[in-house]
Amino acid sequence: MIRIEHLSKKFGDLVVLKDITTEITKGEVVSIIGPSGTGKSTLLRCLNLLEQPSGGNIYIDGVDILDKKTDAASIRQKMNMVFQSFNLFSHLSVIENLILAPVKLKGMNKQDAQTKALELLRLVGLAEKANNYPDELSGGQQQRVAIARCLAMEPEIILFDEPTSALDPTMVREVLSVIRRLAKEGMTMAIVTHEMDFARDVSNRVLYMDEGIIYEEGSPEQIFDDPQKEKTRTFIQRIRCYTCRISSPDYDLYAMNAEIEAFCEKQILSKKSQHNLLLLVEELLQLYRPYLKTMALDITIAYSEKTERLELICESAGQKGNPLDSQDLSDDLGLMIIRNLTESISYQWLNGKNRLQLLIKTNLT
């Protein structure tokens, strides 16, 4: 139904979309997720020609919509968009908002348009508000009217651009339930959303966007339960990180401790977790100390708000080797403490770096 090939979009020097290639087939519900500023809304706006792409092709039912000979208005009628900020005409009543486009653009008879509008208002549960004005409605009700108005043009596909992000949390559910109903009825939809549970529940496919590309895509199970790429994992599991680089054996332990404490406080980690992290970092630094004359050590503390996993990752260049396996240790006190504080320790030689990953025990935290 929609095929996007090597789509790009620049605003001056700012490249928002680098190279997007994907397809949305009839009846599919595709959720587009990712951090703010990664081009999700720009992608939808390019599909609807609200933004002129800088490069690439978009085909709707085989028709290249970027071809100058293509009638953009007729393409737009196949594809309608629901915006974050509703965009209803405030000087028109609810029903007038719904009949305006079908009468003006599709040449529909006003009576038929009104009958159809009332049907759609019933569908979104707002028939009794037909003669009210947008200002008299709550945010959730206004967004449901916006969805009904979009349906009034009988689109083949609906693009939702963060339909619930301007809403009070109490009103999110009513809008999502209308979108869920449309999905069940087989409407083709592309939804940019920050509602992860909703995206998992309603979609056939999820696109994770980052760095101006579709960074990872898959079924909701693949993306939410088993993301393969690091940035997807960081986003899905709401991972918060603290990183620091130690490039000398004379590192300032107390300055680093203060930063780790601030990180722990920000993530509302318990005092016990904070202590264990500080202890683990110090023990590891003692093991790495002999190597710090010749190479830098990057320490990352990663805390997942979703899974509450607390991990510590040490990355260092230099010779391949796990510092925990070193034969040069004078005793195993440090190792005993490290093993007691952690649930698992894994070592990998990855991209020319030694990577030590430690999962901190949750029963201690």
Add this chain to the structure above:
Amino acid sequence: MDLQTRTENNAIVITISGRLDTVTAPEYEKKILELIEGGNNRFVVDFEQLDFISSAGLRVLLLMAKLLKEKNGQVRLVNVKGNVYSVFEMSGFTTLFKMENSIAAALATLI
């Protein structure tokens, strides 16, 4: 780290507060070596105000115990609790040292 010493019942009572870690352990080690080399061989170390200990601190305690054993000396640890006690447990130190709940009790066990 702050370290205070006093003599009580022919023993040196050391009160240590703050952190006993990579940064502070050398200072503690130096003080202990001075005391042992000065002929003292009966010690009580009070951890009441110690918030943090790492393996660097444990190593100095081990060294202290070793030196005192060579000189037929004794050491008792007092008020080992909270995070410090957890680290003792992790490293098997709870069985290596005799620990008491008060300085008086510790002094009473020194021969």
